[in-house]
Amino acid sequence: MIVLGFESSCDETACALVEDGRLIAEHIASQADLHSLFGGVVPELASREHLRLIHRLHQRVLDDAEISPQDIDVVAAARGPGLLGSLLVGLSYAKGVALACDVPLIGINHLQAHLLVAELExxxxxxxxxxxxxxxxxxxxxxxxxxxxxxxxxxxxxxxxxxxxxxxxxxxxxxxxxxxxxxxxxxxxxxxxxxxxxxxxxxxxxxxxxxxxxxxxxxxxxxxxxxxxxxxxxxxxxxxxxxxxxxxxxxxxxxxxxxxxxxxxxxxxxxxxxxxxxxxxxxxxxxxxxxxxxxxxxxxxxxxxxxxPRPAFCMDNAAMIAYAGWKWHAAGYQHALNIDAIARGGKIPDDMIRVNTDTEKCLAEHFA
Missing domain, CATH: 3.30.420.40 (ATPase, nucleotide binding domain)
Incomplete structure (x- = not known):
């Protein structure tokens, strides 16, 4: 199973591919140089940079992994918490990709993904x-x-x-x-x-x-x-x-x-x-x-x-988003395409859809 993940919660735009729990490609574009002019992240500028970069990063990871959009099984994206405008860029783009490829979408809790990325190593x-x-x-x-x-x-x-x-x-x-x-x-x-x-x-x-x-x-x-x-x-x-x-x-x-x-x-x-x-x-x-x-x-x-995690996985990255997406989909869950992005301070709702009727068995197989 191949999961395509997108991260855009703050000032890093990232895209990654995870196949059966293994990272096969990732590209990250940092906005640090842009925001350093202002001494911190400017939300409007961050959103515009995500919009400018996300498609080209998507194409790069597909090229690096030598796969086509038809090979994607699941699309995952950070849905929060984070800067609302930035999250909306990544989540909206992910929705479009999932719809175009006719595959499930999973919105990922950015904080949980940080903790799960340790399993990648x-x-x-x-x-x-x-x-x-x-x-x-x-x-x-x-x-x-x-x-x-x-x-x-x-x-x-x-x-x-x-x-x-x-x-x-x-x-x-x-x-x-x-x-x-x-x-x-x-x-x-x-x-x-x-x-x-x-x-x-x-x-x-x-x-x-x-x-x-x-x-x-x-x-x-x-x-x-x-x-x-x-x-x-x-x-x-x-x-x-x-x-x-x-x-x-x-x-x-x-x-x-x-x-x-x-x-x-x-x-x-x-x-x-x-x-x-x-x-x-x-x-x-x-x-x-x-x-x-x-x-x-x-x-x-x-x-x-x-x-x-190694320092590169401590920072915001798409490997953790794709990996968390793989975990949730393996456990039998996905989201509807109308999920919302959640800004910092908001509570991530428990609104995943259970599509595997034997979820307990699936959890035992993957997480025993």
């Missing part, structure tokens, strides 16, 4: 604790199986990625700044008293990073010499090496505060879910070296399998 043992860390979301999720999960804790305001992005902007680092903070902070001991570990003095599993954003912003205002005088367009390794050591300590300390706050909440979640056998860390911020290290150490301490 190695088998995952369930139940698993999913730790989703991205620019817009920070969640812990109990995954009873690949397709059965519920949220244990989520961000109450700003996500971890938002804290990285705002710190980078305050330091006048170019967008996307989280990657540069990671590079600058690597191999530099953090000052653990510099910034707070946000929202840990409680007994719940939720997250809040707004206070950390304020603390970092206040610190930089009090130390304006840390702010770069001009924003470098594409700083190379030599330029980054020349940045002040004090700035690197700030980056390292911010990473430690975020990673340790995550560790505390994840460890708390593990105590409440003793049945868990694996930890999956996913989302764009899962590419951060300190978070990967901290979560890996936590998994080893608890004798749990640890899964974190």
């Amino acid at each position: 190695q088998p995952v043992t369930y139940p698993a604790l999913g730790v989703l860390v991205s620019g817009g979301h920070t969640q812990t999720v109990l995954m009873e199986s690949a397709l059965q999960y519920h949220v244990l804790g989520k961000t109450l305001d700003d996500a971890a990625g938002e804290a990285f992005d705002k710190a980078a902007k305050a330091l006048n680092l170019p967008y996307p700044g989280g990657r540069l903070i990671d590079i600058l902070g690597q191999n530099v001991p953090p000052d653990r008293s510099l910034f707070p570990r946000p929202y840990i003095d409680n007994d719940n599993l939720d997250f809040s990073f707004s206070g950390l954003k304020t603390a970092v912003s206040t610190f930089i205002d009090q130390h304006p010499h840390l702010r770069l005088k001009s924003m470098p367009a594409s700083p190379d390794a030599t330029m980054l090496e020349s940045f002040p050591h004090e700035l690197k300590v700030v980056c390292s300390s911010l990473m430690w505060s975020i990673a340790d706050a995550l560790r505390i909440k994840v460890e708390r979640a593990l105590k409440r879910t003793p049945e868990v056998q694996s930890i999956i860390v996913a989302g764009g911020v899962a590419a951060n070296s300190r978070i990967r290290q901290t979560m890996g150490e936590l998994a080893r301490e608890h004798n749990l399998a640890f899964h974190v």
